[in-house]
Amino acid sequence: MSDTLTAVLLMAAVTYIPRVLPIAVFRKEIRSPFIRSFLKYVPYSVLGALTFPDIFHSTGNSFTAALGTAVALLLAYWGKSLVTVALGAILTVFLTGLIM
């Protein structure tokens, strides 16, 4: 278990460094198509790996979590906003939790 404030400050540092270095220090273009593609793809691969399978254990009940996941996937597939997707999933878990 890490100290939260320290972890947040570390996060802030590694968020700021990639932003500031090219503008303030060096100004060379990254030409390698491999690295450029890698940087473009990495947020999706990280979020994918973070979401599955952990989402199924996020509500303390695999059944409500699976339904919530299905609703989130559908809403996202239909291009709904981030907030709509989150609220749809929460509402599904909350309502099915009442019935169960």
Next chain:
Amino acid sequence: MNTFIPTKEDFLRGFRKGIPIALGYLPVSFTFGLMAVTGGLSPWMAVFISFSNLTSAGQFAGTSLILQGCGYLEITLTTFVINIRYMLMSLSLSQKIDPGASFSQRLIFSFGITDETFSMASMENGRLSYSYMMGLISGPILAWTLGTALGAFICASLPESVGNAMGIALYAMFIAIIVPPSRKSRPILAIVAISIGITLMLKYLPAFQFISPGFRVILAAVAGAGIGAALWPAEDTDH
């Protein structure tokens, strides 16, 4: 291009461009505030995360690892891996920044570079001044912080039954971020699938049990994006 524009006017011009971004940030940061406090962080910590990180995917991922009790190295590496894409944006913007902007001015406004402020600044014609950049980023920074505060303090007063259902919020937000691009781009869909496949393998195969949850994410993400970049080098990488 070389016409002189007074500083205040330039700031206001940037600020106006930042307003739609700020409005878009409010509901997202609101949801982040709700999620972070549901997970067990104090409302002020949630607000501090948004103010100091000012990013979506990176701070969501970092926060979820903090909530899982992961170590510093895992939290820092995961956040860094997500955020190195900012180097591309900063590199691209650095070509447009007014050469007269001082080193300390560059240190300040580069803090506010996000996917959205980058896109807006990239569309401007001519040089980007320090004042314009400060105007552009101030609305979004304010909205990202304020939205988190609203969500965090409202959540602190919600009943527990609602709180349990909120556990899925963060993951639902991840889904909302990855699904639309996966629909449009076959490579992104494949990369997400590969990363999830590797995560499942590392999590459930007995041989890989020694790998901690945080490193599992890093390994899966780097392998997924690496395989993707090798197989499908993207043509347009500037969004």
